[in-house]
Amino acid sequence: MPQQRKTHIIPRAPVARILLRAGAERVSKDAVSTFSEVLQELGEQIAQKASRIARHSGRKTVHEEDIKLAAK
Numbered sequence: 001m002p003q004q005r006k007t008h009i010i011p012r013a014p015v016a017r018i019l020l021r022a023g024a025e026r027v028s029k030d031a032v033s034t035f036s037e038v039l040q041e042l043g044e045q046i047a048q049k050a051s052r053i054a055r056h057s058g059r060k061t062v063h064e065e066d067i068k069l070a071a072k
Contacts, residue, residue: 010036010043046070 015036049070
């Protein structure tokens with residue numbers, strides 16, 4: 001069975017740069033891919049919370065404050 005390609009919403013190069021700036025000397029492709037998946041999951045969770053906060057406030061538009069509150 002052929003291996004299924006994973007699609008990444010967050011590009012790999014910026015993810016690798018984050019890891020390198022955090023102090024890693026080298027980063028494997030698997031580490032970049034996994035970190036990208038984790039960031040995407042966390043981002044989706046924050047986005048869902050921010051959306052609920054905006055709706056609770058009677059708005060359709062998510063504002064900066066909603067994101068900050070959701071990320072806490």
